[in-house]
Amino acid sequence: MSTRRKINKILKEKGLTANVEYDGSGAGRDEYGWWTVTxxxxxxxxIRLKLNEPEFTGSIEFCELEDGFEQLSELPAVEAAQ
Structure with a gap:
């Protein structure tokens, strides 16, 4: 499964919507590009409300994939409207 699909799967499971971008410019064979989830x-x-973090900017950036997946997995899920 591609990185983008893994990110989108985590977001979908949590009911979150975001724009996912990859910037691999300048990344060499031994380097990582940056993923931005806005x-x-x-x-x-x-997310701000459930985590009680008013300073949350609304985006997460990461280059280490496992760290990024972990950050996204720890986000609270959005409850479905009833």
Whole structure:
């Protein structure tokens, strides 16, 4: 499974919506590019509220894939509207 698909799968499972971008410019064979996950406003607001972190910027950046997957997996899920 590609990195983008893994990221999207985690987001979908949590009910979060975000724009996922990869910047591999300048990355050599032994280096990583940066992934940026920018959450839609409703998802970002939900994360801020549930984590009680008003300073959350609404995006997460990472280059180490396992660390990024872990960060995303630890985010709170959005509850479905009833």
């Amino acid at each position: 959450f839609e406003p409703a998802s970002a607001d939900s």
